[in-house]
Amino acid sequence: MNRLKQFITDFGWPRIIIALFLISLFFAAPFVDVRIDTSFSDLFNRFGMNAVLVLAMVPMVQSGCGLNFGLPLGVIAGLLGSTLSIEMGMTGTAGFAMAIAIACLFAMVLGYGYGKLLNRVKGDEMMIATYVGFSSVAFMSILWLLLPFKSPTMVWGFAGKGLRTTISLEGFWSHILNDFLAFRIGENFVFPTGMILFFAVICLLVWSFMHTKTGTALTAVGSNPEFARASGIDVNRMRTISVVFSTMLGAVGILVYQQSFGFIQLYNAPFYMAFPAVAAILLGGASVNKASMVNVIVGTLLFQGILTMTPSVINSVLKTDMSEVIRIIVSNGMILYALTRRTKVSK
Amino acid sequence: MNQSKTTRFLINNAVTILFVILSIMSIPLSGYSLPYLFQEILTRLGRNMFLVLSLLIPIIAGMGLNFGIVLGAMAGQIGLILVSDWNILGMQGILLAAIIGTPISVFLGWICGSVMNRAKGREMVTSYILGFFIDGLYQLVVLYLMGSLIPVLNRALVLSRGYGIRNAVNLVGIRQVLDNLLPLQIAGVRIPLATYLVIAALCLFIVWFRKTKLGQDLRAVGQDMGTAEAAGIPVERTRIIAIIISTVLACYGQIIFLQNLGTLNTYNSHTQTGMFAIAALLIGGASVVKATIPNAFIGVILFHLLFIVSPMAGKELVGSAQIGEYFRQFISFGIIAVALVLHAWRRRNEAEQSRSLLRGGGARQEGQSRTAGIKED
Amino acid sequence: MLRKLFIRILLLGAVVAFSVFLFSSGKGHTLLLDNKTATMGGHEHAAVSAVTVTVDSLKPVKILPGERDLVVVKGVHHRITVSGAGVTVEKRFELPFEDMFLCSMPALLDGDDAWFEAKRPEAPKAADDSNKEEVPVAGEILPL
Numbered sequence: 069m070n071r072l073k074q075f076i077t078d079f080g081w082p083r084i085i086i087a088l089f090l091i092s093l094f095f096a097a098p099f100v101d102v103r104i105d106t107s108f109s110d111l112f113n114r115f116g117m118n119a120v121l122v123l124a125m126v127p128m129v130q131s132g133c134g135l136n137f138g139l140p141l142g143v144i145a146g147l148l149g150s151t152l153s154i155e156m157g158m159t160g161t162a163g164f165a166m167a168i169a170i171a172c173l174f175a176m177v178l179g180y181g182y183g184k185l186l187n188r189v190k191g192d193e194m195m196i197a198t199y200v201g202f203s204s205v206a207f208m209s210i211l212w213l214l215l216p217f218k219s220p221t222m223v224w225g226f227a228g229k230g231l232r233t234t235i236s237l238e239g240f241w242s243h244i245l246n247d248f249l250a251f252r253i254g255e256n257f258v259f260p261t262g263m264i265l266f267f268a269v270i271c272l273l274v275w276s277f278m279h280t281k282t283g284t285a286l287t288a289v290g291s292n293p294e295f296a297r298a299s300g301i302d303v304n305r306m307r308t309i310s311v312v313f314s315t316m317l318g319a320v321g322i323l324v325y326q327q328s329f330g331f332i333q334l335y336n337a338p339f340y341m342a343f344p345a346v347a348a349i350l351l352g353g354a355s356v357n358k359a360s361m362v363n364v365i366v367g368t369l370l371f372q373g374i375l376t377m378t379p380s381v382i383n384s385v386l387k388t389d390m391s392e393v394i395r396i397i398v399s400n401g402m403i404l405y406a407l408t409r410r411t412k413v414s415k
Numbered sequence: 416m417n418q419s420k421t422t423r424f425l426i427n428n429a430v431t432i433l434f435v436i437l438s439i440m441s442i443p444l445s446g447y448s449l450p451y452l453f454q455e456i457l458t459r460l461g462r463n464m465f466l467v468l469s470l471l472i473p474i475i476a477g478m479g480l481n482f483g484i485v486l487g488a489m490a491g492q493i494g495l496i497l498v499s500d501w502n503i504l505g506m507q508g509i510l511l512a513a514i515i516g517t518p519i520s521v522f523l524g525w526i527c528g529s530v531m532n533r534a535k536g537r538e539m540v541t542s543y544i545l546g547f548f549i550d551g552l553y554q555l556v557v558l559y560l561m562g563s564l565i566p567v568l569n570r571a572l573v574l575s576r577g578y579g580i581r582n583a584v585n586l587v588g589i590r591q592v593l594d595n596l597l598p599l600q601i602a603g604v605r606i607p608l609a610t611y612l613v614i615a616a617l618c619l620f621i622v623w624f625r626k627t628k629l630g631q632d633l634r635a636v637g638q639d640m641g642t643a644e645a646a647g648i649p650v651e652r653t654r655i656i657a658i659i660i661s662t663v664l665a666c667y668g669q670i671i672f673l674q675n676l677g678t679l680n681t682y683n684s685h686t687q688t689g690m691f692a693i694a695a696l697l698i699g700g701a702s703v704v705k706a707t708i709p710n711a712f713i714g715v716i717l718f719h720l721l722f723i724v725s726p727m728a729g730k731e732l733v734g735s736a737q738i739g740e741y742f743r744q745f746i747s748f749g750i751i752a753v754a755l756v757l758h759a760w761r762r763r764n765e766a767e768q769s770r771s772l773l774r775g776g777g778a779r780q781e782g783q784s785r786t787a788g789i790k791e792d
Numbered sequence: 793m794l795r796k797l798f799i800r801i802l803l804l805g806a807v808v809a810f811s812v813f814l815f816s817s818g819k820g821h822t823l824l825l826d827n828k829t830a831t832m833g834g835h836e837h838a839a840v841s842a843v844t845v846t847v848d849s850l851k852p853v854k855i856l857p858g859e860r861d862l863v864v865v866k867g868v869h870h871r872i873t874v875s876g877a878g879v880t881v882e883k884r885f886e887l888p889f890e891d892m893f894l895c896s897m898p899a900l901l902d903g904d905d906a907w908f909e910a911k912r913p914e915a916p917k918a919a920d921d922s923n924k925e926e927v928p929v930a931g932e933i934l935p936l
Contacts, residue, residue: 137540185756188756188759188760188763189755189756189759189760189763190759190763191536191759191762191763192755192758192759192762194537194540195539195540195543195755196752196755196756196759198540198543199748199749199751199752199755200752202744202748202752203745203748203749203752206741206742206744206745206748206749207741207745209741209744209745210738210741210742210745213735213737213738213741214733214738230735343547388559388576390555390559392554393551393554393555393558393559394551396547396548396550396551396554397548397551397552397555400544400545400547400548400551401548403544404530404541404544404545404548407534407537407540407541407544408530408533408534408541501815501819502819502820502821502891503814503815503818503819503820504818504819504820504864504866505818505866506818507814507815507817507818507819507866508818510814511811511814511815511818514807514810514811514814568891569891588820
């Protein structure tokens with residue numbers, strides 16, 4: 069009994085409620101003519117799409133920089149990678165690899181600057197990150213219109229100048245990961261093996277990095293900056309590394325997302341991309357200064373589970389689409405819960 | 416010595432000066448005539464000042480930028496929806512909407528203040544997210560419950576599916592009612608006198624409020640929570656009151672805003688409220704810890720000036736009005752980012768300085784500023 | 793303590809009373825002015841030749857036989873002046889809380905006290921142009 073109570077306190081009531089809610093949705097599904105196999109298929113697909121973006125939260129949380137509300141910067145790096153890759157006309161695996169390469173390069177640069185900025189403002193990172201993210205998206209919107217892209221699939225047909233809002237990846241590398249080693253069960257269930265494998269690899273990478281000397285130093289900086297400094301660790305350098313790492317993961321994350329979605333979304337799309345990732349990792353049990361791989365996996369599963377099941381089930385029951393409103397309430401509620409937990413804020 | 420005074424002035428007001436320069440450059444580019452701009456600014460001042468002023472009190476109380484004024488805006492909108500449903504016209508409609516919105520704002524403000532108290536040191540992010548959260552609840556009520564569980568008499572307000580309020584509510588009954596209450600025209604320029612009088616009344620209220628016991632308490636809490644607590648001030652309660660006042664004022668501000676526009680975008684009108692008001696205040700030279708009425712006044716003028724001219728200026732400069740629009744977005748967000756950075760930087764500098772002073776003996780632990788209370792974000 | 797409570801209840805009462813006042817004096821009413829043959833309160837009144845109707849201080853409206861016109865007024869107390877067929881009738885009247893009233897000019901001219909009655913508005917059958925029923929947090933696009 070004691071262990072159960074301990075588990076509940078650690079896990080948190082909101083999480084338990086949401087997990088139970090999700091399970092009940094799965095049970096209710098067959099009774100309201102919602103196919104379980106389609107649901108699971110959707111769930112795994114969405115899990116794969118979003119997991120890397122959620123993973124991007126981990127480095128910065130661990131190093132004490134807080135939740136990365138500035139994820140849009142990483143997304144922008146990813147967008148630059150994909151658009152440039154298409155501009156070069158590369159397709160298939162080569163195109164995707166090139167996109168990742170370019171994106172990581174941009175992410176390193178952007179992440180470095182971003183990290184330096186955050187080091188000057190320790191303690192207020194989250195709000196500043198949000199607005200730095202927003203300004204960058206707005207600034208990039210100007211650039212998408214002005215940069216001399218030529219590829220006919222990307223540019224407005226009319227004026228021949230400026231990128232379109234949504235660019236199709238058909239013929240390039242749409243579903244390149246999803247389809248790799250994918251298998252079907254029956255008519256409605258497709259498991260995007262490639263994407264899940266890719267996530268597993270990245271997860272392993274992150275995990276191993278966090279257990280290297282640098283990674284451990286990073287975690288030390290987040291959990292006890294005084295001790296870290298006393299041990300001779302360069303706090304600022306660790307934080308910058310975590311920000312760069314986070315931004316790079318964000319860049320790769322949006323590329324994984326795009327290949328599954330099949331489209332590149334520019335202009336205003338990156339604005340709010342941080343919030344679902346933040347909510348997901350918090351839902352998975354992370355706090356403002358501690359996050360692990362388990363948090364990422366559990367959180368993404370729960371969050372995407374809610375997003376997949378609520379439309380189908382609740383819509384069938386109430387004959388109405390409440391998914392959007394539920395998503396807003398759940399995701400922001402989780403973030404609020406995390407923000408109002410009494411934690412030792414290390415400044 | 417003189418030189419350092421000028422440089423200090425420049426640094427302290429960098430943001431405002433930058434904006435003035437930008438505006439001066441953009442106005443001739445945009446091609447708008449000065450009389451037109453003058454009239455537009457007068458109108459927008461009347462429309463937005465009340466909302467911006469509602470931000471002052473939380474700043475005085477040390478709670479930073481209250482992104483939670485969105486909550487007050489939503490409360491005001493609920494009032495307006497009901498008043499439109501009941502078809503109440505004229506000033507009666509406005510007053511009734513305000514009366515309906517007040518208890519809702521008080522409740523929401525109380526929630527906001529309480530949540531912010533539980534997240535000391537992170538008030539701004541928390542109020543920001545809370546805004547989204549309550550927006551979700553607002554949509555739940557307005558998009559699903561109204562028209563079904565909550566009876567709506569005027570079916571014209573309801574979506575075609577049978578429940579939920581329509582995306583746009585035409586406020587024809589109360590359109591510009593406050594603005595035209597005391598119509599004034601000087602040399603072809605229309606001035607919404609009644610609205611300005613209301614704004615002036617709010618200014619007087621704020622000035623008077625600072626001198627009351629509650630106002631003094633608030634300022635003490637804003638200076639240092641620990642000292643205020645030691646002096647016997649109920650810190651938590653005072654902070655909540657500050658937020659409640661701010662939320663209620665935002666409710667009225669949103670009503671004034673919407674009566675001028677004449678249309679309520681049920682699901683969008685409130686979302687930008689917080690952002691625009693905060694950006695305007697910061698542009699006017701306010702900071703996260705200090706804001707005055709002149710800041711609000713100058714800020715609204717400059718912000719909206721750029722708002723009006725940037726699309727056309729963008730078109731002239733680069734051939735695309737869309738770019739002007741994105742540029743304006745970039746500037747609005749950038750301003751807030753810059754102000755937040757400056758504030759954080761200044762705060763760290765102060766902390767560094769006081770830490771180095773004390774490093775001699777019994778240095779405080781890193782991570783705990785001053786006493787129990789941690790200041791705003 | 794008790795005194796404070798008493799004052800608060802008094803203030804609340806004042807606000808409620810004020811709200812009721814706002815409601816009734818601000819309520820908008822649509823008056824449908826008919827010059828048609830109608831049966832109001834059991835009596836039939838024939839449509840007359842063109843009538844001129846003035847409600848409160850609004851512009852006079854001319855209504856031809858068989859036609860209907862419309863005015864919007866605010867509040868409870870109103871005055872209506874109708875002239876037609878050589879007869880002029882002026883009446884002061886009070887409106888209850890409904891939105892819309894059917895007013896028969898012939899009945900009014902005949903001196904019938906039941907010359908207006910509340911009309912239940914029909915559900916609008918107009919095509920709804922708001923297809924956007926879900927309003928996501930701006931900019932966020934989630935694939936299904």
